[in-house]
Amino acid sequence: MAVDELLAQFHEIAASPKKQLEKYLAQGKKVVACAPVYTPEEIIHSMGLVPMGVWGADQKVGEAKKYYPAFICSIMQTVLELGITGKYQGVSAIVIPSLCDSLKCLGQNWKYAVPDIPFIPMTYPQNRKPSYGIAFTKAGYERVISDLSAATGAKFSEVALADSNRIYNEHNAVMREFAEIAADHAVSAAQRSDVFKSAWFMRKEEHTAMVKQLNAELAQTPKDKGKIRVVVSGILADSPSLLEIFDKNEIRIAADDVAFESRQYRTDVPEDPNSLDALARKYANMDNCSVLYDRDKKRVDSILELAKRHDARGVIVLMTKFCDPEEFDYVPIKRACEAAGLLNLNIEVDRQMVNYEQANTMIQTFREMF
Amino acid sequence: MSEEVKKQRPAPDPNSAKFKLGQIAAKAYSDCVEAKARGEKVGWCASNFPVEIPETLGLHVCYPENQAAAIAARGGGERLCSESEGEGYSNDICAYARISLAYMKLKDAPEQNMPQPDFVLCCNNICNCMIKWYENIAKELDIPMIMIDIPFNPDYEVSEAQTAYIRAQFWDAIHQLEQITGKKWSEERFQEVKKISGRSSRAWLEATACAKHNPSPFNGFDLLNHMAVMVTARAKKEAADAMETLLKEYKENHEKGVSTFRAEEKYRIMFEGIACWPWLRVTSSGLKDRGINMVTTIYADAFGFIYDDFDGMCRAYSRVPNAMCLELARDKRVKLCKDDHVEGLLVHTNRSCKLWSGFMPEMSRQIGKACGIPVASFDGDQADPRNFSAAQYDTRVQGLMEIMEENKGGN
Ligand code: SF4
Ligand code: SF4
Numbered sequence: 001m002a003v004d005e006l007l008a009q010f011h012e013i014a015a016s017p018k019k020q021l022e023k024y025l026a027q028g029k030k031v032v033a034c035a036p037v038y039t040p041e042e043i044i045h046s047m048g049l050v051p052m053g054v055w056g057a058d059q060k061v062g063e064a065k066k067y068y069p070a071f072i073c074s075i076m077q078t079v080l081e082l083g084i085t086g087k088y089q090g091v092s093a094i095v096i097p098s099l100c101d102s103l104k105c106l107g108q109n110w111k112y113a114v115p116d117i118p119f120i121p122m123t124y125p126q127n128r129k130p131s132y133g134i135a136f137t138k139a140g141y142e143r144v145i146s147d148l149s150a151a152t153g154a155k156f157s158e159v160a161l162a163d164s165n166r167i168y169n170e171h172n173a174v175m176r177e178f179a180e181i182a183a184d185h186a187v188s189a190a191q192r193s194d195v196f197k198s199a200w201f202m203r204k205e206e207h208t209a210m211v212k213q214l215n216a217e218l219a220q221t222p223k224d225k226g227k228i229r230v231v232v233s234g235i236l237a238d239s240p241s242l243l244e245i246f247d248k249n250e251i252r253i254a255a256d257d258v259a260f261e262s263r264q265y266r267t268d269v270p271e272d273p274n275s276l277d278a279l280a281r282k283y284a285n286m287d288n289c290s291v292l293y294d295r296d297k298k299r300v301d302s303i304l305e306l307a308k309r310h311d312a313r314g315v316i317v318l319m320t321k322f323c324d325p326e327e328f329d330y331v332p333i334k335r336a337c338e339a340a341g342l343l344n345l346n347i348e349v350d351r352q353m354v355n356y357e358q359a360n361t362m363i364q365t366f367r368e369m370f
Numbered sequence: 371m372s373e374e375v376k377k378q379r380p381a382p383d384p385n386s387a388k389f390k391l392g393q394i395a396a397k398a399y400s401d402c403v404e405a406k407a408r409g410e411k412v413g414w415c416a417s418n419f420p421v422e423i424p425e426t427l428g429l430h431v432c433y434p435e436n437q438a439a440a441i442a443a444r445g446g447g448e449r450l451c452s453e454s455e456g457e458g459y460s461n462d463i464c465a466y467a468r469i470s471l472a473y474m475k476l477k478d479a480p481e482q483n484m485p486q487p488d489f490v491l492c493c494n495n496i497c498n499c500m501i502k503w504y505e506n507i508a509k510e511l512d513i514p515m516i517m518i519d520i521p522f523n524p525d526y527e528v529s530e531a532q533t534a535y536i537r538a539q540f541w542d543a544i545h546q547l548e549q550i551t552g553k554k555w556s557e558e559r560f561q562e563v564k565k566i567s568g569r570s571s572r573a574w575l576e577a578t579a580c581a582k583h584n585p586s587p588f589n590g591f592d593l594l595n596h597m598a599v600m601v602t603a604r605a606k607k608e609a610a611d612a613m614e615t616l617l618k619e620y621k622e623n624h625e626k627g628v629s630t631f632r633a634e635e636k637y638r639i640m641f642e643g644i645a646c647w648p649w650l651r652v653t654s655s656g657l658k659d660r661g662i663n664m665v666t667t668i669y670a671d672a673f674g675f676i677y678d679d680f681d682g683m684c685r686a687y688s689r690v691p692n693a694m695c696l697e698l699a700r701d702k703r704v705k706l707c708k709d710d711h712v713e714g715l716l717v718h719t720n721r722s723c724k725l726w727s728g729f730m731p732e733m734s735r736q737i738g739k740a741c742g743i744p745v746a747s748f749d750g751d752q753a754d755p756r757n758f759s760a761a762q763y764d765t766r767v768q769g770l771m772e773i774m775e776e777n778k779g780g781n
Contacts, residue, residue, distance in 0.1 A: 066731060066732075067729065067731055067732055068728060068731075069719050069721075069727050069728070069730075069731070071462060071721050071724065071727075072724060072728055098521060098522045098524070099498070100498050101497050101498050101499060101724040101725040101728065102724050102728060104498075104522040104725055104728070105724070105725060105728025105729045107524060108524075108695060108696040108728075108729040108732070108733075109728075109729050109732055111696070112696075112732050113732070121524035123521045123522070123523075123524065123532075124521075125519055125521065125535060126494065126498075126501060126517065126519035126521075127517060127518075127519045127535075127539055127542075130538070130542065132534070132535055132538035132539065132542075133535070135531070135534070135535070136531055136532070136534075136535040139529070139531030139532075139535075140531075290502070291498075293501055293505070293517060293519070294505060295505055295508055295509070295515045295517070296509065297505065297506075297509045319460075321462070322462050322724075324460075324462065324463055324464070324499050324502065324724065325498070325502055327459065327460040327462060327463050328459070328463065328467075328499075328502035328503065328505070328506055329502070330458060330459075330460070331457055331458040331459055331506065332506065332509065332510075334458050346458075
């Protein structure tokens with residue numbers, strides 16, 4: 001299939017999660033919603049259930065206002081809104097981790113706002129690296145397993161998890177490869193986003209197959225030069241209007257540190273005779289994210305390193321309004337960029353944004369500096 | 371903290387609980403300054419970090435949240451918040467953190483100074499915002515960060531897995547601190563600390579429970595001031611003495627039929643949330659002028675740290691406000707409302723505190739229903755004066771009062 005056709009397929013899936021949900025339900029599968037930022041999808045997958053990401057939608061908030069005050073991020077607001085308004089109907093359960101304060105509240109609100117979709121908490125440790133942290137992660141996973149069984153009747157087996165761990169590792173690898181190829185080939189910011197976004201709405205083996213094909217096709221196209229290369233950082237980068245501004249201004253996302261995108265695919269499940277231990281160790285090995293305890297702010301170094309490795313001229317932070325973990329990290333990121341001579345922009349975004357004038361001006365000004 | 375209204379008042383009685391509590395708060399700062407001057411390492415400590423650890427080790431620590439509250443109460447909140455914003459911190463970030471990060475840079479605030487830290491003690495049982503705030507301090511000042519992670523507990527009980535995780539971290543923290551400061555953990559001293567903390571806690575619980583009397587022998591705004599000592603100094607002998615004095619005074623007040631609420635108590639409410647420190651006077655007189663006594667807050671329950679052993683201590687720190695699931699948090703409040711014959715609930719929707727405010731609408735609805743009382747909320751902030759409107763506060767309190775009046779069968 002030609003590159004364009006493939007990209008059109010990714011777009012179709014990224015733009016219509018509802019259709020994907022209906023497709024899986026029609027196949028007799030059970031679907032489990034996965035809230036940001038990390039959930040043990042491998043476990044859900046291994047139990048024969050379909051994990052689907054729920055990161056909200058670009059829309060207004062009405063019903064959720066009865067639960068959340070206005071100063072909670074629009075991702076949480078719209079996830080709750082979609083739940084209350086029945087958009088997740090058919091979903092068997094939702095797994096919500098407590099990685100930030102607003103997520104802690106999502107779980108508590110969910111029980112009363114969307115009582116027909118069971119809430120399954122996933123409590124991750126912040127001291128995730130010592131053995132006691134790994135043991136606690138494992139206990140959290142065991143809890144998720146038993147809640148999933150109760151909600152869906154599905155059974156867990158370590159053998160099946162070992163398979164799913166492999167499937168997820170393979171998916172990680174193709175996504176990392178895609179990010180590298182997209183950095184040098186003719187893939188627009190919007191198309192790049194479609195590839196990442198569609199991953200949340202598909203079984204990973206299906207997505208892997210499609211991305212593999214895309215990577216192979218793209219690798220044969222000539223390199224696309226002459227654009228301003230940047231690293232994009234933030235929680236989300238999927239707003240079509242915003243991505244259009246990137247594309248119009250010939251700005252290329254050479255690499256990303258976006259929670260919805262590459263942060264998901266950096267860490268593989270390590271080899272371990274016990275598949276559940278292995279998955280707990282994966283979480284222990286994860287780093288460079290605003291919701292994972294990071295005394296040394298290694299995330300900041302990792303962003304600089306990413307920029308260097310990808311020959312980026314600047315770092316564009318897409319700041320989800322009211323996301324305090326990211327807001328705290330912004331200051332050290334900004335300082336580090338300045339010290340390294342990298343331009344940086346902080347563009348505030350939220351899912352209710354309709355006017356992108358300010359973002360447009362900022363990006364244009366940024367563009368003119370080169 | 372002693373955010374006293376600056377009026378000409380007779381010199382306080384040095385034997386009064388209020389005086390003693392004020393002294394303890396002030397001494398915590400001066401002890402820290404002296405320790406630093408002696409060359410000891412001092413720390414900055416999160417309010418709900420297990421105080422037993424620094425206390426047993428004999429470490430001097432000060433509390434950025436207390437400092438930020440003191441700065442805000444004395445009018446410096448906006449200045450320091452703006453300073454942080456100038457550094458690039460969003461004004462959506464908790465104002466305590468903004469004030470503290472500004473103080474780290476300026477190293478001086480006439481409203482309330484404290485020594486710069488040699489290490490930070492972080493515990494996220496009240497919020498994950500704490501982690502980010504302390505990460506930034508530790509990184510910038512290049513000092514050790516002791517991080518005790520007490521996860522938000524989605525369940526009513528504290529699981530064995532959670533207890534084991536916390537226990538391991540407590541020991542890890544103790545060992546790290548021994549290395550950093552050269553001080554040693556002593557089991558004997560811990561037993562003593564535990565005993566004193568228990569004494570303070572029992573006195574506090576009993577004192578705050580005096581609100582069950584009609585009229586209440588105290589003005590609930592007292593609790594907002596005294597709770598700082600409960601949180602940070604409850605393991606000190608002077609704190610236990612002061613809390614016992616407080617209890618004695620409240621009992622005496624009741625016997626004499628007097629109260630620190632200096633108005634006729636017409637209505638009794640529960641106040642939900644952190645005080646609006648920059649607007650303490652306005653928020654307090656908005657109630658008092660209407661004869662509304664805030665008889666209780668969750669602090670009344672929250673700082674009763676009574677436990678038998680090390681594991682009990684681990685569990686106690688999982689049950690602080692903001693670490694509890696909605697149901698447990700609700701039930702504790704419902705009990706307070708019922709025990710103290712509360713007639714209305716006033717909720718501070720605190721822009722600084724996502725976790726405290728993020729499921730409060732639902733929880734307060736449930737409390738209102740369970741207790742058959744009206745609920746009103748107002749927008750504010752515990753330390754950034756820009757996020758509060760006196761007019762809105764007034765309207766909401768008035769509305770609450772009118773319903774309480776109706777419920778009394780007035781009109
Ligand atoms: S965007 Fe930020 S605040 Fe919102 S859920 Fe994600 S990490 Fe939490
Ligand atoms: S006010 Fe809330 S967010 Fe700020 S430090 Fe306290 S608990 Fe955390």
